[in-house]
Amino acid sequence: MQTTEALQGSMTPFRGRPGRLRHVELRTPDLQGLSDFYHAWGLESVGSRDGGEAETSLAFRAQGTNHHVLRFVEAEAAGLGHIAFAASCRSDVDRLCGQWDQLGVEITMEPADLQNLGGGYGFEAADPEGRRLRVITEMIAADPRPSGLALPQRLAHVVLNTVDIDMLCAFYVKVLGFSVSDWSEHQMVFLRNGSDHHSIAFNQASHASVNHIAYEVGSLDDFLVSVGRMKSAGVDPLWGIGRHGPGNNCFAYYGDPAGFVPEITADVDQIDEASWVPRVWQRVPGQSDLWHLAGPPSPEFRATAAGQPDPGCHPPRWDDA
Ligand SMILES: [Fe+2]
Structure with a gap:
């Protein structure tokens, strides 16, 4: 027989997930x-x-x-x-x-x-x-900055290279509480922990490393202004400009002086949890480059996003009992 406490739900195990x-x-x-x-x-x-x-x-x-x-x-x-x-x-x-x-x-x-x-x-x-x-x-707040400028609003997503995309996907879903939004064939999986189509994504690779880190600007106009600002600073994208199928977000990928890949992005799909059904996108221009401007990923983008094996990572191990 269930106790009053159980019926009231106070014995229900906590099933949270991390925030933004x-x-x-x-x-x-x-x-x-x-x-x-x-x-x-x-x-x-x-x-x-x-x-x-x-x-x-x-x-x-x-x-x-x-x-x-x-x-x-x-x-x-x-x-x-x-x-x-x-x-x-x-x-x-x-x-x-x-x-x-x-x-x-x-x-x-x-x-x-x-x-x-x-x-x-x-x-x-x-x-x-x-x-x-x-x-x-409860981190210390930063001073509010003037709004209305075409500047990065926030961290949008982090894409990680993994040697075992199935294990990492299962771990982030079953243990950390993320949801699968979409797959890009069996090469990438897009995971969400909020309304953004993805906050974390994994890319199947030969070693674990950081693939890229995306920063969101407020609009398509801000996206173009940001690309222009980088051009004025003498820096062109390694890949882009373009718009992806999975997530529908605009992209422009760069190489920073430390060898990491930052991305300017905007317009990422917002997910309705009640109706969203994950899809498997094909890695063809009509699905990964909706504007048909970017072309396939450049060799420079591929090499920089692959990075070097991360010495802080180890061969995957997780007992999915
Ligand atoms: Fe991205």
């Missing part, structure tokens, strides 16, 4: 040229007021009030530091950590007040290839 992307931290042996590149990109350096930046790191903010969206930390080799997601309160941080722990996720840092740039309260866990994921609430 907050920021990405990247590792690089060389910080040279990154400030100039990302200032042209429309990001602003995070100042020293909140504890400052060591000479061995750089942080940048977008238009929103997220403390920062991108941080580079000097390291021996290029790779991913961590991807940070939001949580609505401290108890959600605690409950999500407990849920992941129960599901066998490796917790690499228990919930705590964080001493990193921007502070906040959060925890860190590792995915099956060792990528570090943080869930953080």
Whole structure:
């Protein structure tokens, strides 16, 4: 017989998922040229007021009030530091950590007040290839910036190269609570944890690394102005401009001085959970390049997005019991 507590739902296990992307931290042996590149990109350096930046790191903010969206930390080799997601309160941080722990996720840092740039309260866990994921609430707010400028509003999505797309997809869905929005053949899978068509995507590859990081601008006009601003700074896209089928978003992919691929994007599909049905898109121009302007991915784009094997990752391991 069910207890009153069970009937009222208080014994229902917590099934949360992380909130919106907050920021990405990247590792690089060389910080040279990154400030100039990302200032042209429309990001602003995070100042020293909140504890400052060591000479061995750089942080940048977008238009929103997220403390920062991108941080580079000097390291021996290029790779991913961590991807940070939001949580609505401290108890959600605690409950999500407990849920992941129960599901066998490796917790690499228990919930705590964080001493990193921007502070906040959060925890860190590792995915099956060792990528570090943080869930953080109560970070310091950035000063509001003037609106109406064609500048990146926020981090839109992060695409990751994996050696086992099926395992990583299953883990992010079953354990972390993401949903599959679409596939691009059996080469890419687009995952959402909110209304955006994708916040994380995986690309099947020969090694684990960062594929690209996308920043959203507010409109198609802002997208073109942003591409023009980069052109004025002497930087052309590695691939694009174009519009993808999966997600329907505009794209222009670049190479930054550290060898990572940032993307300017706009217009990403917003998902109606009640009616959305995932599809499998074909990797042909009519589906991956809707404007027929971009052509196939350039060799430079392919090589830069492949990156080098991330020393922070390891062969995938996950006991899907
Ligand atoms: Fe993208």
